[in-house]
Amino acid sequence: MKKLTNEIKCTFLSKSENEALARSIISGFLLPLDPDVEELADIRCAVSEAVTNCIVHAYREKVGTITLIARCYEDKTLRIIVADKGCGIEDVAKARAPLFTTCPDEDRCGMGFSIMESFSDRLSVYSKPRKGTRVTLTRKLSSSEKKDT
Ligand SMILES: Nc1ncnc2c1ncn2[C@@H]1O[C@H](COP(=O)(O)OP(=O)(O)OP(=O)(O)O)[C@@H](O)[C@H]1O
Numbered sequence: 001m002k003k004l005t006n007e008i009k010c011t012f013l014s015k016s017e018n019e020a021l022a023r024s025i026i027s028g029f030l031l032p033l034d035p036d037v038e039e040l041a042d043i044r045c046a047v048s049e050a051v052t053n054c055i056v057h058a059y060r061e062k063v064g065t066i067t068l069i070a071r072c073y074e075d076k077t078l079r080i081i082v083a084d085k086g087c088g089i090e091d092v093a094k095a096r097a098p099l100f101t102t103c104p105d106e107d108r109c110g111m112g113f114s115i116m117e118s119f120s121d122r123l124s125v126y127s128k129p130r131k132g133t134r135v136t137l138t139r140k141l142s143s144s145e146k147k148d149t
């Protein structure tokens with residue numbers, strides 16, 4: 001079991017202005033870990049996609065709560081969780097497929113999960129219809145290698 005070195009947990013409303021807030025929170029969490037510019041941008045983008053999905057899909061016209069949890073382990077592995085208590089996803093495998101969207105008429109292109117996947121080492125999506133969705137992104141920071149040599 002890897003040792004946890006830092007953890008944050010925050011909850012905010014599913015309002016579009018909180019997309020930028022989520023990016024700032026994750027940046028603030030990552031900066032002391034000495035990420036390179038690219039991985040910081042990747043993780044900010046992945047978090048933004050997950051939070052946007054909660055806002056536009058999970059709660060739709062309603063406003064609900066989004067929980068963002070970030071953990072860092074001693075080998076600089078990050079685990080980031082974005083969870084909602086919204087409508088959930090009927091078929092997760094289908095939803096994760098590139099270009100699949102349930103909102104083509106709202107200018108969505110169905111690339112959010114693909115972007116999250118490409119910016120993580122592992123992406124897990126757990127969802128229950130009418131209960132909500134939890135997206136867990138795992139990524140090891142390259143600064144872990146720099147520090148070890
Ligand atoms: N948190 C969520 N709650 C409910 N449904 C979701 C959630 N996240 C994703 N989905 C469903 O999965 C589909 C695919 O999500 P994905 O992020 O890949 O594409 P998108 O949001 O439709 O488009 P894009 O992200 O490119 O704007 C969505 O269209 C939606 O039906």
Ligand SMILES: [Mg+2]
Nearest residue numbers: 049053112113
């Ligand atoms: Mg999306």
